[in-house]
Amino acid sequence: MKKLYMVSLGPGDVELLTLKALNAFKDSQAICVPTKSEDRSFGKSISYKIVKNALDVLKEEKEIVPVYSPMRFLQEDWEKEAGVILQTLQKYxxxxxxxxxxxxxxxxxxxxxxxxxxxxxxxxxxxxxxxGVTSFSAASARVKKPLCLGDMALHIKPINPRSKVETTEILMRPKVGMDTASLGDGDFYTFENMYLDGECITPKKISRVKKYMTLFINFAKRLS
Ligand SMILES: C[S@@+](CC[C@H](N)C(=O)[O-])C[C@H]1O[C@@H](n2cnc3c(N)ncnc32)[C@H](O)[C@@H]1O
Incomplete structure (x- = not known):
């Protein structure tokens, strides 16, 4: 059976790659790497540098497949990019x-x-x-300042939105036994004990919180 990994690289330092990312590279015969250069070269590709560093750490060589990604937010570009991935999966x-x-x-x-x-x-x-590690969690760590602490909330916003801004809500630190009606409605998922014993991921909002290790995501409506 064909296997595709979509691997988060972290913000730039190879040491911020996860073990899961390294294992995905070990398991892969080819790694598709985006480049903004039309000639498919990797001179300006940050992703390529991280992947090369990761392969050095692993002492492995893999075929690197350039994926031209002009970042124009056009469906035709994404179709070509997905096409390169699917073609690579025909070979490997x-x-x-x-x-x-x-x-x-x-x-x-x-x-x-x-x-x-x-x-x-x-x-x-x-x-x-x-x-993977987000740019802003790495940024917070670099300056030793929390993104949210106590009763603070965290907002992530696009600086130049192309359309109406829809918001994903992440709801954390519930009280065990609480009724979740007050959290409102939407495209909710409930994540309990993720990656731990008794992991349970429910594609809706559970009505009552059973464990402290529970978080809810109310996913934003996708407009494009
Ligand atoms: C297309 S978004 C990708 C965000 C990425 N998936 C993440 O988890 O942070 C690109 C934006 O992320 C931010 N970003 C990503 N890596 C960064 C870095 N190493 N230093 C500063 N900002 C970074 C910048 O605001 C940049 O315009």
Missing amino acids: DTVSFVTLGDAGIYSSIYYLLDIIKKEDEEVYKNCEVIA
């Missing part, structure tokens, strides 16, 4: 595609996965997204 059984920071934060991987889902449902189902 296991392939990684990489993205800077964490894949959940303003990454094109979800535009690509929408296309991959339509083109090849099996590849989509068997695809794994590897989480």
Whole structure:
């Protein structure tokens, strides 16, 4: 069966790659790396530098496949990028595609996965997204300042939005036994004991909190 990893690279330092990311590279025969250069060279690609450093750490050599990513936010560009990934998967059984920071934060991987889902449902189902360190969690650590502490909230905003801004809400630190009605409605997921014993991910808001290690995400409506 074909396997696609969508690997978060962190903000730039190879030491901020996760073990899961390194294992995905070890497991892959080819790594698809975005480049903004039309000639598919990697001179200006930060992602390429991180991947090369990671392969040096692993003492491994892999085929690196350039994926021209002009960052114009055009469907036709994402279709070409998804096409390169799917072509690479025809040649190899296991392939990684990489993205800077964490894949959940303003990454094109979800535009690509929408296309991959339509083109090849099996590849989509068997695809794994590897989480990474975001630029802002690294920034907070660099200056030893918390992003949120006590009763603070955290806002992440696009500086130049192209359309109406929809907001994802992350709700943390619940009280055990609380009724969740007050959290409102929306596209909720509940994550309990993630990666721990008794992990449970529910694609809705559970009505009562059973464990402190519970977080809710009310995902923003996707406009594009
Ligand atoms: C397309 S977004 C990708 C965000 C990324 N997925 C993340 O988790 O941080 C690119 C923006 O992230 C921020 N960014 C990413 N890496 C950064 C770094 N090493 N230093 C400063 N800002 C960075 C900048 O605001 C940049 O314009």
